[in-house]
Amino acid sequence: xxxxxxxxxxxxxxxxxxxxxxxxxxxxxxxxxxxxxxxxxxxxxxxxxxxxxxxxxxxxxxxxxxxxxxxxxxxxxxxxxxxxxxxxxxxxxxxxxxxxxxxxxxxxxxxxxxxxxxxxxxxxxxxxxxxxxxxxxxxxxxxxxxxxxxxxxxxxxxxxxxxxxxxxxxxxxxxxxxxxxxxxxxxxxxxxxxxxxxxxxxxxxxxxxxxxxxxxxxxxxxxxxxxxxxxxxxxx
Amino acid sequence: xxxxxxxxxxxxxxxxxxxxxxxxxxxxxxxxxxxxxxxxxxxxxxxxxxxxxxxxxxxxxxxxxxxxxxxxxxxxxxxxxxxxxxxxxxxxxxxxxxxxxxxxxxxxxxxxxxxxxxxxxxxxxxxxxxxxxxxxxxxxxxxxxxxxxxxxxxxxxxxxxxxxxxxxxxxxxxxxxxxxxxxxxxxxxxxxxxxxxxxxxxxxxxxxxxxxxxxxxxxxxxxxxxxxxxxxxxxxxxxxxxxxxxxxxxxxxxxxxxxxxxxxxxxxxxxxxxxxxxxxxxxxxxxxxxxxxxxxxxxxxxxxxxxxxxxxxxxxxxxxxxxxxxxxxxxxxxxxxxxxxxxxxxxxxxxxxxxxxxxxxxxxxxxxxxxxxxxxxxxxxxxxxxxxxxxxxxxxxxxxxxxxxxxxxxxxxxxxxxxxxxxxxxxxxxxxxxxxxxxxxxxxxxxxxxxxxxxxxxxxxxxxxxxxxxxxxxxxxxxxxxxxxxxxxxxxxxxxxxxxxxxxxxxxxxxxxxxxxxxxxxxxxxxxxxxxxxxxxxxxxxxxxxxxxxxxxxxxxxxxxxxxxxxxxxxxxxxxxxxxxxxx
Numbered sequence: 001x002x003x004x005x006x007x008x009x010x011x012x013x014x015x016x017x018x019x020x021x022x023x024x025x026x027x028x029x030x031x032x033x034x035x036x037x038x039x040x041x042x043x044x045x046x047x048x049x050x051x052x053x054x055x056x057x058x059x060x061x062x063x064x065x066x067x068x069x070x071x072x073x074x075x076x077x078x079x080x081x082x083x084x085x086x087x088x089x090x091x092x093x094x095x096x097x098x099x100x101x102x103x104x105x106x107x108x109x110x111x112x113x114x115x116x117x118x119x120x121x122x123x124x125x126x127x128x129x130x131x132x133x134x135x136x137x138x139x140x141x142x143x144x145x146x147x148x149x150x151x152x153x154x155x156x157x158x159x160x161x162x163x164x165x166x167x168x169x170x171x172x173x174x175x176x177x178x179x180x181x182x183x184x185x186x187x188x189x190x191x192x193x194x195x196x197x198x199x200x201x202x203x204x205x206x207x208x209x210x211x212x213x214x215x216x217x218x219x220x221x222x223x224x225x226x227x228x229x230x231x232x233x234x235x236x
Numbered sequence: 237x238x239x240x241x242x243x244x245x246x247x248x249x250x251x252x253x254x255x256x257x258x259x260x261x262x263x264x265x266x267x268x269x270x271x272x273x274x275x276x277x278x279x280x281x282x283x284x285x286x287x288x289x290x291x292x293x294x295x296x297x298x299x300x301x302x303x304x305x306x307x308x309x310x311x312x313x314x315x316x317x318x319x320x321x322x323x324x325x326x327x328x329x330x331x332x333x334x335x336x337x338x339x340x341x342x343x344x345x346x347x348x349x350x351x352x353x354x355x356x357x358x359x360x361x362x363x364x365x366x367x368x369x370x371x372x373x374x375x376x377x378x379x380x381x382x383x384x385x386x387x388x389x390x391x392x393x394x395x396x397x398x399x400x401x402x403x404x405x406x407x408x409x410x411x412x413x414x415x416x417x418x419x420x421x422x423x424x425x426x427x428x429x430x431x432x433x434x435x436x437x438x439x440x441x442x443x444x445x446x447x448x449x450x451x452x453x454x455x456x457x458x459x460x461x462x463x464x465x466x467x468x469x470x471x472x473x474x475x476x477x478x479x480x481x482x483x484x485x486x487x488x489x490x491x492x493x494x495x496x497x498x499x500x501x502x503x504x505x506x507x508x509x510x511x512x513x514x515x516x517x518x519x520x521x522x523x524x525x526x527x528x529x530x531x532x533x534x535x536x537x538x539x540x541x542x543x544x545x546x547x548x549x550x551x552x553x554x555x556x557x558x559x560x561x562x563x564x565x566x567x568x569x570x571x572x573x574x575x576x577x578x579x580x581x582x583x584x585x586x587x588x589x590x591x592x593x594x595x596x597x598x599x600x601x602x603x604x605x606x607x608x609x610x611x612x613x614x615x616x617x618x619x620x621x622x623x624x625x626x627x628x629x630x631x632x633x634x635x636x637x638x639x640x641x642x643x644x645x646x647x648x649x650x651x652x653x654x655x656x657x658x659x660x661x662x663x664x665x666x667x668x669x670x671x672x673x674x675x676x677x678x679x680x681x682x683x684x685x686x687x688x689x690x691x692x693x694x695x696x697x698x699x700x701x702x703x704x705x706x707x708x709x710x711x712x713x714x715x716x717x718x719x720x721x722x723x724x725x726x727x728x729x730x731x732x733x734x735x736x737x738x739x740x741x742x743x744x745x746x747x748x749x750x751x752x753x754x755x756x757x758x759x760x761x762x763x764x765x766x767x768x769x770x771x772x773x774x775x776x777x778x779x780x781x782x783x784x785x786x787x788x789x790x791x792x793x794x795x796x797x798x799x800x801x802x803x804x805x806x807x808x809x810x811x812x813x814x815x816x817x818x819x820x
Binding site: 011012013014031033042043044046047048050051052053054055056057058059060061062076078099100103105106110114117118119120126129130131132133134135136138139140142143146147149150178179182184185 | 272275279328332340342343345382386390391455487568575576692739741742744
């Protein structure tokens with residue numbers, strides 16, 4: 001099978017602005033990951049093509065990029081799931097500065113993640129020689145949010161992010177849920193106050209882009225709605 | 237540019253992050269990593285972390301220690317193993333206290349399940365008699381490594397740890413047996429920095445990328461082990477490399493032992509549960525080295541299934557466990573089977589084949605993570621190592637599943653504590669050499685090389701040859717051929733050229749430097765394998781099929797020795813477990 005891919009290229013040392021470059025590949029298998037295609041180009045056609053990747057099976061979150069208009073992980077997309085009659089269009093994740101080609105500056109993304117205090121906050125000391133108790137039902141309520149791999153696909157797919165760079169964004173909210181709904185956490189208002197403001201959860205207009213794009217298939221909007229409910233109930 | 241820190245930690249996986257949490261606040265500490273911390277390979281560990289909590293049934297740490305010694309095929313140092321297994325209980329409870337979201341049992345305690353090689357005596361009054369599988373692996377569905385990495389990263393953020401993400405370390409500065417820091421470049425800008433430190437910890441992970449089929453991430457290129465080796469310091473037991481029995485066919489992606497811990501079984505092309513012939517008591521839950529050899533034996537005897545890529549596989553069947561168990565306890569790995577192979581594990585078996593997984597060997601270190609300068613036990617002042625890159629040796633010839641996540645939290649913490657003690661009296665030793673110039677020169681020589689060899693081509697040849705000649709089954713003819721091939725590849729490496737000549741995020745350059753590291757790791761592995769004339773743990777010599785306790789109860793210390801590697805031996809530490817025949 002032969003395919004064509006169009007990749008947005010940008011090298012700040014050479015280019016004034018990003019441009020598309022097309023690559024043709026012959027004899028590729030429909031079972032290939034899109035990451036395999038990028039490697040094939042980098043290793044055999046163009047060593048300057050630049051992208052991040054590591055685990056290659058959807059756990060490390062390195063290779064988030066825009067594929068045919070949708071944010072995805074290159075290692076979790078198989079060619080057979082794409083329309084190959086037209087060139088596959090690959091661009092960096094939106095709403096973040098491009099460092100080079102498909103590599104974006106994620107420092108803003110991580111600073112928003114840090115803002116919501118992404119760690120367990122406790123006031124009661126734990127028992128000295130044993131674990132704190134938690135029912136399995138309560139533990140499992142955290143598992144979907146704990147699946148998040150911080151790839152940035154959701155936050156950068158959100159129109160609220162595009163229109164306001166201060167918006168904390170869905171990935172950080174998901175982490176806020178992970179702790180706010182942990183029966184062991186005692187942060188209370190300390191964390192909720194951070195997300196209860198105009199750049200916080202209220203800027204989520206349930207557009208559902210985050211759910212559409214999440215490579216781990218997390219229902220992010222539902223988690224945000226639970227945070228909104230909890231904030232509303234404390235105000236009443 | 238020179239930056240001064242009290243301590244520099246290289247690597248932001250579990251071991252590096254756990255060490256960082258432990259460094260006392262009064263000292264300046266920075267963690268360097270070539271990826272963002274949550275991208276580290278710890279995150280791909282699935283099944284669990286073992287500790288004899290006894291939450292599901294009676295168990296004790298001595299059982300865990302015995303299993304680890306036996307699993308290591310008696311090559312593990314028994315004092316270190318006792319230290320680890322005893323501390324495991326505290327370490328896992330500490331992870332819970334840090335916030336790790338464990339699965340829970342009916343009492344609300346941490347849930348535990350069975351795992352390969354973890355057993356207890358069938359009769360408590362007969363501790364060395366027949367043993368049965370025990371529920372010892374503490375887990376969070378099949379994402380234990382992921383949530384562990386996240387939890388440790390979260391605790392680093394809470395403790396305001398200083399990170400240099402996407403920095404590539406090019407040089408370890410050791411002068412007169414004192415470690416004085418590292419040189420590294422910022423991947424985003426290409427700028428070279430010397431991190432002048434009183435103490436350095438290497439927590440750089442494994443080197444599975446020397447093999448063609450591996451569960452290891454692309455970043456698993458053994459950068460830390462290579463830095464040490466090229467500095468004239470020894471590596472230990474590099475011939476012991478674990479092949480995990482259940483890698484997803486063709487891709488090598490890990491399918492956790494948890495699948496078998498929950499009741500999954502291995503089948504050959506006749507549908508036979510073949511492990512009953514190889515390990516009659518624990519069957520599919522035998523240790524990894526034995527299961528991997530069993531799979532290759534089945535394939536060699538014609539009972540494998542030929543895949544479309546020309547390689548053979550066998551089957552892992554979890555379909556009888558039911559959708560509920562699969563969805564709740566094995567969601568991630570069954571998702572991989574669906575995504576990558578189009579297989580529906582609730583209805584059909586998963587094609588699997590052994591995949592290069594874990595380096596038991598590495599940088600020799602004592603139980604306080606101090607790096608050893610020689611086989612006599614002398615240490616390098618200010619240099620520490622923990623996690624997969626280190627060899628303490630708690631895994632000996634074969635690591636038991638779940639003991640890697642345990643290793644990183646136990647020894648990450650111990651290393652952090654030891655550094656804290658060391659810093660009370662340590663000072664910045666003057667750097668006499670010119671590490672910044674050395675790194676700039678190294679980068680320039682790769683960028684300016686106009687040879688005809690390509691990095692990907694050399695790397696692919698290395699990986700294919702290592703898989704073929706230095707994999708699960710080895711013999712002298714193959715290993716000698718591999719030695720020759722390595723010589724050829726090292727020579728050809730001198731003529732590589734890369735296309736990207738820029739300074740900004742040059743991954744072409746990184747791949748070239750990583751290949752140099754892979755070649756160093758492969759060399760230590762192959763020479764070690766050639767020198768060990770016995771079969772023990774994961775090291776199987778077809779020409780020496782028996783374990784040789786008279787000569788083999790020794791650790792190999794390999795020195796680069798200017799291109800003609802030299803091996804010295806260090807006796808295994810035995811406390812109370814006398815070598816026995818290893819049967820399951």
